[in-house]
Amino acid sequence: MKTDTATYSDWRYGLFIHFGLYSLLGRGEWVWNREEIPAGEYHALADRFTAEKFDAAALCDLAVRAGMRYVVLTTMHHEGYRLYPTALSKFCSRRDLVGEVVAACAQRGLHVGLYHSLNNWTDQPDAVAALEDKAAYRACIRDTHARIRELVTRYNPIDVLWYDGWWPFNAEGWQAEEMNAMVRKIQPHILFNGRNGLPGDFATPEGHMGAPRPWRPWEGCMTLNNSWGFHAGDHDWKSPGQVVELLATAAQGRGNLLLNIGPRGDGSVPEESVRVLETVGKWLTRCGGEAIYDSELFTFDLRERGDHRGDWSFHGPFTVRKNNLYWIVRRWPGRELTFGGLQAKVQTVHLLGEAGRPVSFRQEGTRVTLSGLPDMPPDALCPVFRIACDRPPSLYQCGGLRMPNAPHPHYDPCPSDIIH
Numbered sequence: 001m002k003t004d005t006a007t008y009s010d011w012r013y014g015l016f017i018h019f020g021l022y023s024l025l026g027r028g029e030w031v032w033n034r035e036e037i038p039a040g041e042y043h044a045l046a047d048r049f050t051a052e053k054f055d056a057a058a059l060c061d062l063a064v065r066a067g068m069r070y071v072v073l074t075t076m077h078h079e080g081y082r083l084y085p086t087a088l089s090k091f092c093s094r095r096d097l098v099g100e101v102v103a104a105c106a107q108r109g110l111h112v113g114l115y116h117s118l119n120n121w122t123d124q125p126d127a128v129a130a131l132e133d134k135a136a137y138r139a140c141i142r143d144t145h146a147r148i149r150e151l152v153t154r155y156n157p158i159d160v161l162w163y164d165g166w167w168p169f170n171a172e173g174w175q176a177e178e179m180n181a182m183v184r185k186i187q188p189h190i191l192f193n194g195r196n197g198l199p200g201d202f203a204t205p206e207g208h209m210g211a212p213r214p215w216r217p218w219e220g221c222m223t224l225n226n227s228w229g230f231h232a233g234d235h236d237w238k239s240p241g242q243v244v245e246l247l248a249t250a251a252q253g254r255g256n257l258l259l260n261i262g263p264r265g266d267g268s269v270p271e272e273s274v275r276v277l278e279t280v281g282k283w284l285t286r287c288g289g290e291a292i293y294d295s296e297l298f299t300f301d302l303r304e305r306g307d308h309r310g311d312w313s314f315h316g317p318f319t320v321r322k323n324n325l326y327w328i329v330r331r332w333p334g335r336e337l338t339f340g341g342l343q344a345k346v347q348t349v350h351l352l353g354e355a356g357r358p359v360s361f362r363q364e365g366t367r368v369t370l371s372g373l374p375d376m377p378p379d380a381l382c383p384v385f386r387i388a389c390d391r392p393p394s395l396y397q398c399g400g401l402r403m404p405n406a407p408h409p410h411y412d413p414c415p416s417d418i419i420h
């Protein structure tokens, strides 16, 4: 599948899959390193790794049901174990799990990205030796480039090469310019993330959804609980409502949310993650999709007013597309909903979804009230309104009760992530 940065920002929602030998232990993907497990003991996990319940078709079906448009799989994490047969190491799966996922994505029209750690704890000379010795350094970089070359040759075409594990080198150390040029020669349309030391084609804020400033294509990668690789003791799942909120942040910043699952060692997916993904997927189909997909960068009138964000509401986030303002009402306050600061004239208001219908409203200047609504939220997860305006809508409210007629000094100890 061919790709480019222009359409990348509209993928919006993807499935990140962390899977490897560590999944058998259920204590996260760094377990070897953090617990200082003897190498022989850790490597012996390969004999137990059969991934008998790893079902690429089912995983991709889950992504589709979840409303996702792409999948990124860990082809090799820091442990060094490859999920694909390779001529370059014995430490690999004989079954081609990567090929299975790439094929299942293609069948479903999902874009596909391959996560690959540059540094790994198995291949010798490793990055530690490379730091200490020039010959080891040369061998380590040569081997890393060879691995990447083999990966993008085996799986061609793919949409994204998702580098990770840059420790301990920067772009110069990894010879990242040469690395990207070599990959682009094999796959001209491939996109790179920014984790081999170069900025890449998109930014990857991690653990938060802050759009880069100034804006460029971006993807926030988030865990569904607090672990990337399967952790048997981590039951701290995000609620469907929290995932909706993450999606709204992606949508208003015109970025993507890459949401992670960590299958167990046998390849089965923890039921709680399936439940959350499906609940949000149904919401996207029912009413949320229009507010989330193909949204535009919401500038909140920032160009005129520095980095003051005037968009926030106690009830839930806003997104925009063309002349429409979407209101994703996470906290339903009751029969009337009011927001201020609208720099446009409202023409119609609709509640989206099964309960979809026109909604009465009144507008006094920048203040808009939606009325005649039920006491209880009209959607089981999160009602969404389409507020059609006479021009691309923008919102602004200042910290006082009226807009000052004089410029005021600007001081902000915690500047907004979203400055465009």
Ligand code: JFZ
Pocket (backbone or CB within 6 Å): 029, 030, 164, 165, 206, 221, 228
């Ligand atoms: C890396 C990995 O070490 C981790 O296991 C996981 O795969 C994750 C997606 O990526 O971890 C990082 C990478 C970047 C930051 C923190 C952890 N960061 O930028 O703060």
